[in-house]
Amino acid sequence: MALQEKYQELITAAETGVPGLQVNEQGGVLYIKGQAPSGAVKDRLWDIYGKIDPNYLAGDVVMDVDVANIGAGSKVKVTTESSNLNLRKGPGTDQPVVGKAAHGEIITLISKTNDQWWLVRTDAGEEGYSYAQYLSPLS
Amino acid sequence: MSIKKIFGSIAVVFTLFVVSCQPKDSDINKNVTENIQSATPGVNADVKDGVATLNGQVKDEASRRAAEDAAKKTKGVKSVVNNITIELPAAPTVTISVDEALQQGVTDVIKDFPGVTVTVNEGEFIVNGELAAEKWKRLKMALDGLNPKKVNTVSLKIK
Numbered sequence: 001m002a003l004q005e006k007y008q009e010l011i012t013a014a015e016t017g018v019p020g021l022q023v024n025e026q027g028g029v030l031y032i033k034g035q036a037p038s039g040a041v042k043d044r045l046w047d048i049y050g051k052i053d054p055n056y057l058a059g060d061v062v063m064d065v066d067v068a069n070i071g072a073g074s075k076v077k078v079t080t081e082s083s084n085l086n087l088r089k090g091p092g093t094d095q096p097v098v099g100k101a102a103h104g105e106i107i108t109l110i111s112k113t114n115d116q117w118w119l120v121r122t123d124a125g126e127e128g129y130s131y132a133q134y135l136s137p138l139s
Numbered sequence: 140m141s142i143k144k145i146f147g148s149i150a151v152v153f154t155l156f157v158v159s160c161q162p163k164d165s166d167i168n169k170n171v172t173e174n175i176q177s178a179t180p181g182v183n184a185d186v187k188d189g190v191a192t193l194n195g196q197v198k199d200e201a202s203r204r205a206a207e208d209a210a211k212k213t214k215g216v217k218s219v220v221n222n223i224t225i226e227l228p229a230a231p232t233v234t235i236s237v238d239e240a241l242q243q244g245v246t247d248v249i250k251d252f253p254g255v256t257v258t259v260n261e262g263e264f265i266v267n268g269e270l271a272a273e274k275w276k277r278l279k280m281a282l283d284g285l286n287p288k289k290v291n292t293v294s295l296k297i298k
Contacts, residue, residue: 055276057295057297059289062287062289066284081251116244131248133280133284
């Protein structure tokens with residue numbers, strides 16, 4: 001219960017912004033799971049989390065909030081640090097690189113293989129699997 | 140053609156006529172099942188003398204009503220007995236990935252974060268090394284997304 005008090009602001013914001021949110025406290029860790037309607041909502045939750053636990057170092061929260069509205073056919077932006085994004089033949093870093101998408105490029109999501117690997121296509125027609133962490137919704 | 144055969148044919152035609160006017164319970168049952176299953180999967184129907192009894196579990200009252208309406212609309216159904224129950228929301232539980240899945244996931248994540256290593260132990264990620272605050276935030280988001288039990292950062296230094 002103590003954790004839910006510590007993170008009350010985060011939980012309240014998440015419950016307001018994320019429909020069907022799941023919050024569980026188990027073994028000294030608070031689990032927050034759900035699908036945010038937009039990237040902005042997800043960012044805001046991480047900001048609030050970072051305010052309560054600066055630099056996310058306490059290790060008492062696992063927050064798995066992904067963005068729901070990124071569906072097949074929608075456009076996503078390549079949000080790598082600065083480098084190009086590898087497009088791979090299959091879902092895994094052990095797979096050969098078959099193409100690249102530039103930093104900041106807008107590409108098309110074809111399908112979500114899983115939470116980590118999405119199949120994408122660039123406007124130049126290059127197609128491959130890329131790591132979902134580096135793809136952000138446009139909204 | 141013998142008289143017997145003619146009578147036999149008439150009997151068959153008559154039976155078909157009666158059946159077509161009064162749908163058989165088995166036919167109604169088939170239609171009701173088709174109708175309610177497209178509206179609310181997980182509901183079964185049993186028709187007897189035109190009375191459809193619905194059984195099963197649905198998520199909410201709206202689905203319960205939808206199944207009843209779908210059954211009522213079916214041709215031949217005189218009345219509906221709605222025995223459908225509504226599921227209690229399951230107590231949410233925390234899903235923790237197995238170590239193999241965590242290891243596989245983290246291998247893909249970590250290659251873009253030079254300077255840190257992440258080991259997996261009984262559902263926990265143990266992060267070692269040094270990272271800039273912004274990069275650590277990205278890494279933490281990615282790690283949390285893999286459904287670990289915990290992300291242990293005792294040995295992590297933020298630059």
